[in-house]
Amino acid sequence: MLRWLKKLTGSTPPPPVRRPSEIEVDDRARDLVNLGNKMFTTNDLGGARRAFESALHLDGHCAEAWHRRGRIFLAERDLPSALACYARSLELDPQSAEAWCAMGEAILAFLKADHEPLFIREHRMAIVAEALDCFERALKLGGDLPRAREGREVCRGMIQGSPGPLIHPRLFSFHSGGILEKSKRDVVSPFLKPSDYRRKNLPAPPE
Template structure:
């Protein structure tokens, strides 16, 4: 006769297979069956939370990660996933705190660095986000997606700087439509050129004012 632990493992593996098949709600049911047999297994709570995120049931997922961390507060992956779900719920500062906790436990936890970069990007902290992706690359130089996200964060930073510069100089000069179009259309390829042209126009406008003094 199978023990409770053996039965829980069978349900766990069924849940894993259903997650791999992207049938997340059925996977949750399997994890629930496993948890009926071993309710104090933090990995099961974490896996159930992951399936709930994928099923779009974020509040339920958060409760699972809280339960997993109550059982094992040293689980860096559970802290990372709690941060991920908090970000989806709009609680960005709390999400960053969870990521930071995960990194105190495992400074090279790649998923946490990626999650932290994603949350910081959503908070418009583009330089900090790019630094997170740089850290990912320092740990795993072959992770091409991190390089793409790092560069994209830098592009978003430069676009935000252009928008700010337009607001600043339009008080004194007429900003050309082509420069406004770069900002409005998020034309990342031409942001550097637009900023350079705008700065030169602002300098030219300042010269007569200086000469009249």
């Protein structure tokens, strides 16, 4: 079949593009994520962190490990690190309703904690609009998620009218000069291999 198609078109057809849910993840990494989740439920944050980070050392494409590691940072109120983990998780799997909801919650927590006050004063409404977009994506992908619905209502109350347009690239993304640039270097980059940012390994970024 391939020989026939190559003769017809003059080239070999490209390999099929995998959907985010089809990105292969090392089974050992999945097992470590499950272990970390159990530790998290018993409030063993240190053990959970080690399990999630071990999973990422095995397979940096494990979106769930990035998401769960972000939850550890959020519990410790290290909001820039939590946001960086959620951003990486969504790079790998932009169809995760839970990760979008977590991203929205972390953005609101960042706003409430008044991290980077000058940045917040300049972009306050855009930050709220981005959090609102996260919750709306979560609801669209995951149905009636109570946390996402609650977050959406909080954002709507803060905006008191129609939200302004989203800033592109997104404020809480890894673009050069962005608010997460340092967190990416400190929290994400140590777990990346040279192949991890090849286009073929990643789904299309969220718009």
